[in-house]
Amino acid sequence: MCPHPIRQVIESCDSAISAKDFDSLMQHYAEDAALVVKPGMVVKGKNNIRKAFIAIADYFQGELVVEQGEMQVIEGAGNALVIMETLLHFLDEQGDSVETTRRATYVFRQEPDGRWLCTIDNSYGTSLLDSDA
Amino acid sequence: MCPHPIRQVIESCDSAISAKDFDSLMQHYAEDAALVVKPGMVVKGKNNIRKAFIAIADYFQGELVVEQGEMQVIEGAGNALVIMETLLHFLDEQGDSVETTRRATYVFRQEPDGRWLCTIDNSYGTSLLDSDA
Numbered sequence: 477m478c479p480h481p482i483r484q485v486i487e488s489c490d491s492a493i494s495a496k497d498f499d500s501l502m503q504h505y506a507e508d509a510a511l512v513v514k515p516g517m518v519v520k521g522k523n524n525i526r527k528a529f530i531a532i533a534d535y536f537q538g539e540l541v542v543e544q545g546e547m548q549v550i551e552g553a554g555n556a557l558v559i560m561e562t563l564l565h566f567l568d569e570q571g572d573s574v575e576t577t578r579r580a581t582y583v584f585r586q587e588p589d590g591r592w593l594c595t596i597d598n599s600y601g602t603s604l605l606d607s608d609a
Numbered sequence: 610m611c612p613h614p615i616r617q618v619i620e621s622c623d624s625a626i627s628a629k630d631f632d633s634l635m636q637h638y639a640e641d642a643a644l645v646v647k648p649g650m651v652v653k654g655k656n657n658i659r660k661a662f663i664a665i666a667d668y669f670q671g672e673l674v675v676e677q678g679e680m681q682v683i684e685g686a687g688n689a690l691v692i693m694e695t696l697l698h699f700l701d702e703q704g705d706s707v708e709t710t711r712r713a714t715y716v717f718r719q720e721p722d723g724r725w726l727c728t729i730d731n732s733y734g735t736s737l738l739d740s741d742a
Contacts, residue, residue, distance in 0.1 A: 510685030518683055546738050550651055552643025553728035555688060555716050559737050579735035583688050583716050595686035602712035602734045604681050604692050 480549045482556055482584055482592050489594075490542045496533055498526050506585060506593040515604050525597075541565040545577070556592060558582040562599060578603070613682045615689055615717055615725050622727075623675045629666055631659050639718060639726040648737050658730075674698040678710070689725065691715040695732060711736070 485504050492501035502522050511525045512518050519528050533540070545561030560580045568574045583596040598604070618637050625634035635655050644658045645651050652661045666673070678694030693713045701707045716729040731737070 506686035508686040510683050512683060520685060548737050550643050550645060550729050550731055552653060552716070552730075553639035553641040553718065553726075555718060555728040557690075557714060557716050557729045557731060559714070559731075559735050561738055579738060581690060581692070581714055581735065583685070583690050585686065585688060593686075595688040596683050596690045597685075598683055598690060598692075602692050602714065605679050605694055605712060 480547070480556075482549055482558055483544075483547055485584075485592055485594075486544060486547075486558070486560070486582070490544065493529065493533070493540075493542065496538075498529055501529060502526050504592075504594055505597070506595045509594055510596050512596075512598040512600055512604070515600055515606070536566050539567045554586050555595075556584040556586070558584065559601070613680070613689075615682055615691055616677075616680060618717075618725055618727075619677060619680075619691070619693070619715070623677065626662065626666070626673075626675065629671075631662055634662060635659050637725075637727055638730070639728045642727055643729050645729075645731040645733055645737070648733055648739070669699050672700045687719050688728075689717040689719070691717065692734070 489501055489504055505522055505525055508521055510518050510520045511528055513528050519525055543563040545563060547560045550557045562578045562580045564576050566574055578599055579601040580599040581601045582594055584592040585595050586592055622634055622637055638655055638658055641654055642658060643651050643653045644661055646661050652658055676696040678696060680693045683690045695711045695713045697709050699707055711732055712734040713732040714734045715727055717725040718728050719725055
């Protein structure tokens with residue numbers, strides 16, 4: 477079975493983040509897209525998302541490695557909802573190696589030329605509700 | 610703080626489901642929307658979604674009550690991702706009362722007239738990945 481074309485888009489984004497190639501990264505976002513930086517903090521628009529990714533890269537000092545696990549894509553009415561297991565490897569403040577798994581939710585929109593652009597990037601998935609408690 | 614207008618749309622949908630008013634219900638779905646009926650089973654298009662809701666109502670014999678809990682809405686590029694706690698009350702096969710909580714994920718698209726239409730209805734949220742295991 478062929479993987480969904482969005483899987484390739486997400487892999488390109490991960491490579492761009494690792495390479496700090498934010499120009500390539502931003503090609504996959506819609507102009508007025510939203511990024512959940514952390515629970516309670518959402519930035520909107522490509523310029524702000526770009527700045528947030530630079531800040532995240534600085535915070536992790538280039539030690540953040542992202543690996544994608546299981547993925548499901550549900551397409552409807554020109555949108556796609558992606559449910560994805562994401563493994564993060566990084567060093568904590570003590571310099572110890574940390575591995576954590578998130579279940580991310582991403583929304584994409586298909587353009588007239590067939591490309592998929594990310595409209596909402598929420599790597600926290602439904603765990604956003606935890607912070608409401 | 611004003612609740613997000615999508616909250617009202619979802620409440621209208623719940624009322625329509627309880628009243629078996631499927632005409633009203635379908636007004637809130639985009640023409641080619643997708644509904645996750647259960648993990649691994651997705652139906653597409655208003656006609657098929659309508660049929661699925663009728664089948665679900667028949668299955669629960671009118672005993673399904675849906676209550677909405679915490680909700681977060683992330684808007685980006687004309688889409689909205691809704692993360693929502695959903696409480697379901699129903700009778701199981703033995704006639705015992707069952708209560709279960711899900712964390713749902715819904716995708717909406719804003720129309721030029723300002724209305725929000727559901728493009729992807731996935732009441733299973735990120736737990737879709739469980740069935741992949």
